[in-house]
Amino acid sequence: MPATVRQVENALALLEFFAARKRPATLADVAGHFGWPRSSTFNLLATLAEGGWLYEPRARGGYYPTPRWQALAGEIAEGEPAPERLAALVRRISAQTGETAWASAPSGQHAVFLEVAESEAGIRYAARQGARVPIHLTASGQALLSQMPERDREAILRKAGFEVRGPAAARDLAEVRAQIAAGRARGWFRSASYWSADLGGVSIPVAVEGRVFSLTVAGPLFRVAEKEEAHARLLHRAVAEAFGADHAARTLTAMHVLT
Structure with a gap:
């Protein structure tokens, strides 16, 4: 599977993970859950955080999706x-x-x-x-x-x-x-x-x-x-x-x- 497709697959899996977990997760939590290398996990989390899709509710308390996901989903639903x-x-x-x-x-x-x-x-x-x-x-x-x-x-x-x-x-x-x-x-x-x-x-x-x-x-x-x-x-x-x-x-x- 091409690396870019795998990255998309991992990002979607991460969303489902947060939907089920319903609380922040640290790098160790995510890497441990999926069995991903810590370096790859860090790159994914950092990329999403820099894009405004993840944030840290408390310093070093783990990442959580931002309301940007909900806003985007709402805009998509309005055109459906x-x-x-x-x-x-x-x-x-x-x-x-x-x-x-x-x-x-x-x-x-x-x-x-x-x-x-x-x-x-x-x-x-x-x-x-x-x-x-x-x-x-x-x-x-x-x-x-x-x-x-x-x-x-x-x-x-x-x-x-x-x-x-x-x-x-x-x-x-x-x-x-x-x-x-x-x-x-x-x-x-x-x-x-x-x-x-x-x-x-x-x-x-x-x-x-x-x-x-x-x-x-x-x-x-x-x-x-x-x-x-x-x-x-x-x-x-x-x-x-x-x-x-x-x-x-x-x-x-x-x-x-x-x-």
């Missing part, structure tokens, strides 16, 4: 297209409700809109592909959080901020956790002036091709506030028709499924 079956579902839901619909995916502290079908109404929820909303303060985001392993969800919530939010949004992590628990038990997640004043919507998680997305329909509160449960049932029904009656029950965790 939604699966075609999910994109078709978004368009169908918008047509059936007359409101804006979208599919979102997690991107760090945000939910990013991968596919959007905007309402044709004069007053509507204006959304665009690639837009981002706080993952902890929105129905779209909370639907995504609900299906994450608790450890991953809490890692995101610990970084959450509440300085910028809608007038009716959660004010602290306790409220966010309560909203997620309520959404799971209810079978859908809601937002009513949580992020944008006078706008609201409902969202559910949906697993497609091994990934979890959120499926959302939203609009001005004067039109959608009294239709929350009806829209939630429509979302569940649309997923069942597109992917199978037992799809949600098979693929979602600790989530009530409306029938």
